[in-house]
Every structure is written in structure tokens, then in C-alpha cells.
Amino acid sequence: MYNSFELNESVRRALGLYSQSLIKIAFAYLKNTADAEEVAQDVFLAYLQKRPVFENGEHEKAWLIRTTINKSKNRLKAGWFRSRNPVPDDLSYLPKEESDVLQAVLALDKKYRIPIHLHYYEGYSIQEIATILEAKPATVGTWLARGRALLKEKIGGMEDEEICL
Amino acid sequence: MKKSVYKSAMSHLKTSEDFQEATYTKLMNHKERMNMELTKKRKAMGWTAGLAACAVLAAGILALNPSSPATTPSSQPSAAATAKPPIMGKVAVNIDGVISEVSADGKSFKVGDLWVEVTDQTKLGSSEPTAAKPSEELLRKNFQVGDIVSGYTSQDVSTGRVTADAIYNLIAPEKDGEAKPAVKGKAAVNIDGVISEVSEDGKSFKVGDLWVTVTPETKMGIDGPTAAEPSEELLQKEFKVGNIVSGFTTDDVGTGKVNATNIYNNMAPRQ
Numbered sequence: 001m002y003n004s005f006e007l008n009e010s011v012r013r014a015l016g017l018y019s020q021s022l023i024k025i026a027f028a029y030l031k032n033t034a035d036a037e038e039v040a041q042d043v044f045l046a047y048l049q050k051r052p053v054f055e056n057g058e059h060e061k062a063w064l065i066r067t068t069i070n071k072s073k074n075r076l077k078a079g080w081f082r083s084r085n086p087v088p089d090d091l092s093y094l095p096k097e098e099s100d101v102l103q104a105v106l107a108l109d110k111k112y113r114i115p116i117h118l119h120y121y122e123g124y125s126i127q128e129i130a131t132i133l134e135a136k137p138a139t140v141g142t143w144l145a146r147g148r149a150l151l152k153e154k155i156g157g158m159e160d161e162e163i164c165l
Numbered sequence: 166m167k168k169s170v171y172k173s174a175m176s177h178l179k180t181s182e183d184f185q186e187a188t189y190t191k192l193m194n195h196k197e198r199m200n201m202e203l204t205k206k207r208k209a210m211g212w213t214a215g216l217a218a219c220a221v222l223a224a225g226i227l228a229l230n231p232s233s234p235a236t237t238p239s240s241q242p243s244a245a246a247t248a249k250p251p252i253m254g255k256v257a258v259n260i261d262g263v264i265s266e267v268s269a270d271g272k273s274f275k276v277g278d279l280w281v282e283v284t285d286q287t288k289l290g291s292s293e294p295t296a297a298k299p300s301e302e303l304l305r306k307n308f309q310v311g312d313i314v315s316g317y318t319s320q321d322v323s324t325g326r327v328t329a330d331a332i333y334n335l336i337a338p339e340k341d342g343e344a345k346p347a348v349k350g351k352a353a354v355n356i357d358g359v360i361s362e363v364s365e366d367g368k369s370f371k372v373g374d375l376w377v378t379v380t381p382e383t384k385m386g387i388d389g390p391t392a393a394e395p396s397e398e399l400l401q402k403e404f405k406v407g408n409i410v411s412g413f414t415t416d417d418v419g420t421g422k423v424n425a426t427n428i429y430n431n432m433a434p435r436q
Contacts, residue, residue, distance in 0.1 A: 024178065
């Protein structure tokens with residue numbers, strides 16, 4: 001357990017290290033930066049209230065990501081969120097190539113979108129993604145392969161060229 | 166090696182610049198609020214527990230003292246001591262003493278520091294079943310200084326002036342020079358001792374300083390149910406010096422010479 005000072009420092013450190021990652025994961029789910037930031041705040045609030053004890057930094061990050069995914073899913077399921085019809089962010093400020101790729105990923109079903117994000121943005125392996133998503137590694141591999149195939153159809157590319165994410 | 170366009174796009178995604186600071190401030194405010202709520206909750210719990218304990222104590226006290234009034238808890242003895250129940254009914258105060266002053270109209274008198282007035286409503290004499298019959302001696306008609314008075318009033322004596330509810334007695338004081346009535350009735354005096362002298366006729370004898378004469382009216386012997394049978398040994402016919410004699414007389418022994426009313430024994434001394 002933390003004392004009050006340790007907890008404050010731990011939260012401040014986690015905010016510095018992981019806030020951008022958590023916002024991006026929530027964005028991959030919700031497609032809206034403002035909602036993503038709210039979810040990230042809720043995650044840190046849960047961190048403050050539950051005061052979880054971690055074995056190491058990776059354990060801590062995995063807990064935060066898992067919590068972000070759960071909270072994002074809950075928000076998507078919430079009636080008030082669904083009835084609001086949130087408008088996806090305008091990504092026109094990004095370079096065209098980046099904007100096209102991001103739009104294509106966000107257009108994927110979330111069961112493909114999240115593994116692709118965790119693999120290509122966070123750099124997690126199939127095994128690690130399986131642990132975080134509490135799924136079988138083979139299933140995660142399938143989700144990744146199908147996601148890539150769908151993106152290849154949308155973005156296009158050479159037959160023998162691996163899609164560039 | 167191809168550049169990860171997705172990672173680059175996500176990195177360029179605009180988020181709030183002060184997200185970290187704003188989030189940290191929000192978290193600390195929330196934490197402070199949580200602590201306050203926790204304190205309030207503890208206070209509320211403390212009060213609840215205290216009130217519950219008081220209720221249990223009160224219930225226990227009531228259960229132990231069912232006769233005590235609920236509005237005066239026994240845990241406040243000082244309050245209970247000061248808040249006495251109101252006195253119901255009238256309080257009667259005795260009037261007893263010697264009259265020191267009488268009013269000009271003769272209807273009021275002073276006993277100690279209290280002026281007592283006698284009105285038509287004042288009951289004179291006592292109607293109690295064991296009371297003596299009313300007489301001029303015990304209840305005089307006029308109040309006079311020095312008379313001994315007794316009675317009672319139900320009025321407040323602290324005012325210094327009351328009306329008597331009842332006057333039982335009004336007795337004149339005894340005068341020093343007044344002759345006391347003679348004591349009537351006879352007093353019997355024992356005759357007990359050794360005969361020291363016998364008269365010539367043998368009908369009188371001396372015991373101590375008293376001459377006792379035996380007359381035909383003198384009863385000889387004891388006739389009680391537990392008395393011994395009359396015998397020559399216990400009651401000799403002749404009075405002799407040295408005999409032990411017992412009996413009594415109703416005459417005045419102050420004269421030094423009496424007639425015996427009864428002689429129980431007249432025994433010769435043991436050899």
C-alpha cells in the first residue's frame with residue numbers, strides 16, 4: 001500500500017509516462033479525443049481510488065491499458081453515449097497519408113482495430129496483446145491478420161508488399 | 166525500413182496540452198473531497214454510535230427504574246433534587262405555646278412571633294374520639310396573656326399572621342401560691358424488719374423507728390391462692406423482740422405510730 005505522498009507521486013509519474021498511450025487507446029475505441037481524454041482521466045481516478053500494487057512498470061502499464069479498454073467499452077455501451085452520436089474528430093490537420101491510414105484503421109471493427117493499435121503503436125507482441133485482451137494468442141494473430149487484410153483492401157498496395165502501418 | 170505511418174499519425178493526434186496538469190489537479194481535488202466525505206462519514210458514524218449508546222443506556226435505566234419518571238432521568242441527580250414535585254393539598258402548622266400578647270378586641274393573640282386570629286370558622290375544642298370532654302378548665306372563653314394555647318392553622322405562617330383553623334386547648338397557667346388539691350386515696354406502706362421492742366400489753370411492737378399496733382381489724386396471715394398454709398411457725402401469736410415481722414399499713418407512717426392493716430408473718434429468728 002502507498003501512503004498519501006507516495007500515492008500522489010505515483011499518480012504524477014504514471015500521468016507523465018502513460019497518459020498519451022491511454023488517450024490513444026481510448027481514441028482508437030471512441031474515435032474522439034475529448035471522450036478519450038475523459039476516459040483516461042477516469043482511469044487515473046480509478047488508480048487513485050483503488051491504489052493497486054504493481055510488480056513492475058510493465059505490470060502497471062498493462063493494468064492501465066486494461067482499465068482504459070474496459071472503460072472505453074463501458075462508454076460505448078452506455079445509452080447516453082450511443083444516443084449522442086459523437087462526431088469523429090476532424091483529422092484534416094494530419095498529413096494526407098497519415099490521415100488516410102488513421103481513418104482506415106478507425107473504420108475497422110474494434111475487434112481488429114485494438115490489436116492493430118496495440119501492435120503497431122504500442123509495439124506489443126501477439127502474446128502480450130493476448131494477455132492484455134484476455135484472449136488466446138492464436139485469436140489475436142487471426143484478428144491482426146484479418147485487420148491487415150481489410151486495410152490492404154482499403155489503402156491498397158502491391159500484392160507482395162506488406163501493408164505499411 | 167518503411168516508416169510506420171499509423172504510429173506517426175497517432176503521435177500527431179492533437180490532445181489537450183494541459184491534460185496532465187488538469188488531470189492531476191482534478192485528482193487531488195477529488196482526493197480532498199473523498200477525505201472530507203470520509204471524515205463526515207466517520208463523524209456521522211460516531212454520532213450514530215453515540216446516540217445508539219445513549220438510547221441503550223436510557224432504555225436500560227428505564228428498564229431498571231420503571232417507577233421513575235421518564236422526563237427526569239436518574240443520570241441528573243442535581244436536577245432531580247432541585248425540581249421537587251409540587252406540594253398538593255394544605256399544610257397544617259401547629260400553634261403551641263404561651264400567649265404573649267392579646268389584641269384589644271380579644272380575638273387575636275400572639276404566640277412566639279405569630280399573630281393568630283380566631284374567627285367564627287375557627288373550631289374550638291377537639292372532636293377526636295379520645296379527646297377529653299370540653300371544659301372551662303381546658304378551654305377558657307377569653308384569651309389572656311400567659312395562657313397556654315394549642316391548635317393549628319393551614320395558612321402560610323411566614324406571613325406572620327394567620328387565622329386559626331382549630332383551637333384545642335386554652336389553659337390558664339398554674340399559680341405558684343395556689344393550693345394544690347389534696348391527694349386522695351390510701352397509700353400502703355410495707356412493714357418489714359426485726360422487732361426491736363414490744364409494748365407491755367404485747368399488742369404493739371417497734372420495727373425500725375415505727376411503732377406498729379395490731380388491732381382486732383388487723384388481718385392476720387396471707388389469703389392469696391399461692392400462699393402457704395397458716396402455721397404457728399410462720400405466724401406466731403405473740404410478738405417478741407427479735408421476731409421477723411412482715412405486713413403493711415395504710416396509715417401515715419410520718420406520725421411514727423400506725424395500726425397494721427395486715428400482718429403476713431411473725432417468725433422467730435433461726436437459732
